[in-house]
């Protein structure tokens with residue numbers, strides 16, 4: 001049996017594919033920004049807040065890291081309306097991705113914070129800084145610089161995991177691919193195209209984050225990095 | 234007819250959990266074989282082999298598991314295989330597993346001090362013998378914590394196999410929710426079950442890391 | 452025929468030339484010490500002899516093998532040449548007995564019983580008979596190094612190379628290792644040893660080679676070399692080690 005590849009009908013949908021790509025980018029970048037902000041707040045709470053708040057952060061992190069992203073997405077998309085919170089599929093996707101990424105990033109940043117030498121904190125204390133000021137001015141930037149590679153791979157993994165949002169009919173790249181597949185009956189070709197596009201997106205993001213790291217942390221880029229592995233969402 | 238989430242529904246979830254676990258194990262076994270081969274290739278003396286393995290690992294790790302799943306599923310059926318969902322799902326997930334395990338195991342092999350290579354080659358061992366008797370036994374020990382850690386990722390990633398027609402825990406939850414419209418109870422239960430599988434594994438991985446690390450330094 | 456014959460060997464790491472035309476001959480049964488400052492190329496020379504380092508030019512012959520960089524040839528050579536490293540490099544996942552029996556069994560096809568008998572013999576030779584079933588982690592540095600020597604001996608090598616085998620040891624543990632080596636020397640083993648133990652070189656080695664800047668700067672019978680250095684570099688080196 002010889003299969004004839006036919007990409008024409010798939011490529012004819014390039015405008016639609018482009019819409020999907022844009023939504024994928026929007027969701028990814030949105031969740032990276034929002035998730036990082038939350039992660040930094042959580043890290044600060046964990047470092048300086050009351051013990052029980054730190055405990056809550058830990059529980060949050062463990063809950064999200066030990067359940068599938070898909071189930072988190074279902075709870076948000078199907079569950080929230082039952083308590084009166086209505087979200088569009090796109091909003092649910094962004095929320096789920098943000099919360100998920102926040103958990104992983106908190107864990108990664110924690111490793112960075114832990115790696116900051118005690119003498120740095122003592123130096124801050126002896127300069128009469130408050131714990132909050134020390135966290136803000138002495139700890140957090142070098143901590144993030146140290147775990148930047150791990151954070152970057154986590155961000156890339158989030159981009160890849162955004163494909164799971166097609167399960168709730170979000171029309172990001174895999175969502176539009178599923179539709180194109182049905183229109184064209186060219187399943188294999190559709191997914192080959194989508195896969196290649198994801199590959200390009202992921203590698204671009206990877207390189208971009210590497211460059212961004214050099215840009216924001218120019219002086220620390222030579223520092224020894226804390227080894228933390230990214231994990232699939 | 235709208236049912237509510239009761240005992241029969243819960244038992245359905247439990248049975249689906251069994252399938253999730255079966256799928257995890259089969260995908261892991263398949264992925265180990267392929268991944269092991271790629272780990273060794275990645276460290277081979279031949280540059281071509283090394284590059285082939287690197288590209289394979291990079292590509293699989295840079296595309297969504299969902300795409301790997303779709304591509305291998307449609308690829309297999311285009312090649313004329315009519316395979317049951319369990320096998321389709323395991324093979325596809327196995328490909329994803331192989332790339333990650335290859336990378337984890339390559340790291341473990343490289344973590345064995347190079348002096349062990351020197352000492353064993355000085356004792357006239359072939360490369361195969363060095364791997365078999367000296368390097369791999371030590372790498373195995375180093376690889377246990379990250380491998381267990383990866384199992385957690387795998388369990389979570391099995392949740393998307395409904396796209397190849399497999400009814401796993403997440404899919405079972407969806408089916409029940411479609412009948413009961415009690416999303417919080419249903420997906421909450423599903424989440425709890427996943428958590429009960431994943432959390433102990435995460436802990437175990439961390440624990441092993443500590444134990445084995447201490448074991449190596451004294 | 453000499454046991455080790457090194458002829459005009461040049462060896463570079465990238466741009467750094469470490470061995471600049473080294474020639475040296477060791478006859479069967481001789482014990483030769485190699486001394487010199489850090490970085491003079493002593494370890495590199497030793498590692499070239501069993502093919503752990505690749506040379507750019509020159510020729511090395513060891514007990515009938517010409518050092519040639521094919522797996523086959525290197526293995527044949529290494530069956531006849533033992534090497535002991537500064538950092539012992541025992542296999543941590545194997546017991547002392549397994550460490551010793553492994554290579555003879557898998558590379559020479561020695562039957563199990565015979566390998567065991569041989570292992571017991573070499574272990575007795577280094578005075579550690581009672582440690583057969585112990586893991587390396589549970590031994591002192593000195594004991595580990597003696598096991599490493601035993602592991603090499605079990606291959607029944609014709610030449611033994613030692614690279615600063617006592618340098619990683621606490622001073623009180625060096626004696627037991629040197630004693631083992633002294634007995635080996637007395638038993639007629641051909642030995643090349645890089646060492647910082649000048650007294651040992653002087654009293655045990657038949658000849659001593661002084662390496663300086665990647666060359667054999669001076670060599671001769673040990674006693675004479677130490678008491679009457681001919682070059683100012685050696686004189687300075689000997690003086691500095693007496694402090």
Ligand SMILES: Nc1ncnc2c1ncn2[C@@H]1O[C@H](COP(=O)(O)OP(=O)(O)OP(=O)(O)O)[C@@H](O)[C@H]1O
Pocket residue numbers: 464467469487488489490491492493494495496
């Ligand atoms: N693998 C290598 N790559 C690059 N340079 C090397 C390598 N091994 C050794 N060198 C360099 O070669 C030179 C000689 O090293 P070698 O280890 O032979 O010296 P040595 O005489 O044994 O010194 P020491 O007494 O400190 O052991 C040194 O400058 C060293 O830095």
Ligand SMILES: [Mg+2]
Pocket residue numbers: 493494495615
């Ligand atoms: Mg040296």
